[in-house]
Amino acid sequence: MARFGPTGPMEVQGLEHSVANLSWGVLRGALGPSDGTAGAASNVPSALGVLRHAEIYRGVPQEIDEAFAVLQQHVMRDGRLYPVAVAALPFLFDVIRRGSPIATRVADLIALYASAASTVEAPVRDRMFTIISDHAGEIVRWFGQHDRAFAALAIHVRQLREIYSAAVEGAECVPPEALLAYVELDDPPAETQWLALAMLDAEDPMSRMCAAAFLARHGERSPQLATRIDAELPPSAATTLRNFVNRLWTPTVVRPAVAPKLLDAEVTFTGKKLVIVKAGPHNVTLPWEGATLERGDRLQVGLTAHGQPKLAVLTDRRGNVRVIDFSAHA
Incomplete structure (x- = not known):
């Protein structure tokens, strides 16, 4: 990355914050100043230069990977975002605007910054969201190309939700x-x-x-x-x-309530904290502490569609029925 010096000024009509003449030394990242004085791993302008000229570096992909490492591990560290992200954003949008071969990786990087915006102070976060939302006209064209990043931005940046809904509503095919x-x-x-x-x-x-x-x-x-x-x-x-989704958000998974499939089973092993039964062709481990069962005992087990034990049904000689619920162990 050392071949490139600081990334020069960039002008985009209508986007006043994209005119950048910045002293990277005063912009802090995880390792300190962002001009490389703290080491190559903190050289943000050089990393941005490599991404801007990604076509030149097609034959040396390790250079591109090193540039992304700077922008992921100096601009972010352990889930925390640093203020230098605000200065890097306009340059990242410019890389995508140029039709770069690494545009999807760059779009994911922008979305990654947005996902960690809650870790910076409110003025920095607000400025960051303003920069992102001011690029809405470009971001809407990501639909069908950078779907993962566009979806993540709609989740993390409230200002983009309306255009995201419009893009989804007008699409013939939804990813x-x-x-x-x-x-x-x-x-x-x-x-x-x-x-x-x-x-x-x-x-x-x-x-x-x-x-x-x-x-x-x-x-x-x-x-x-x-x-x-x-x-x-x-x-x-x-x-x-x-x-x-490349960890750009944590999807919520809520399973519907579905009755388990009951199978006749025979105990093959009992331990202090578990019981193993033979249910049809399956050997099923039940998380059953203190079970008063012996090898050869018969019972019914309720299994989910994925073979996970949900309950056991015991019927004694008098016809009394006891149900053991394993849902808490799922």
Whole structure:
């Protein structure tokens, strides 16, 4: 990155804050000054220069990765954003405006800054949101190209929600990221429910998972649909969806209440804190502390669509029925 000096002034008509002549040494990041005096890992202008000339660096992708590392680990550190982010934003938008081959990574970086805006002081946060919202005319064109970043910005920057809804409402095809964003947002366009129902039959499992998360929040559910939704939201859904959106937000996953499937089972092992049973072709571990059961005892177990134990039903010789609920251990 040392080949490039400080990024020069940039003028964009109508965006007065994009005219930048800044002393990077006074702009603080995680490592201190942002002009490289604290080491190469703090050289923000050099990193921005590499991103601006990404086409030149196609053959040396490690240079681009190092530039992103500066902008992720000096401008941010451990989830905390630093004031230098405000100065970097106009340059990042300029990289996208140029049709850069790394535009999607840069858009994600902008959204990452927005996701951590609550960690800076209010004046810095307000200035940051003003810069982002003043680029709304450019951001709306991200729809269909940088869907993950656009969705994240709509969640984190309230001023962008109206144009996001307009983009979704006017689209013939809605990306799964949009459905996932509306899990966090209110009042999705009316057509999105029908689009989500159609996506629930998609070949791509990630698209089905996003559709299920959306319908769990906004859908008009029948018992049959609730069963479909539950089947598409495995226990790992929250983590999987967070990775899908590159951790730009944490999607909310709320599973519908669905009756478990009851299976006859036989105890094969008992321990102090668990019981293992044979239920059909499955060996199921029950988180059952202090169970008064022995090997060979018969019972029924209720399993979710993903094979997770939800309850056990015991019937004694007198016909008395006892239900053990494992929901708290899910």
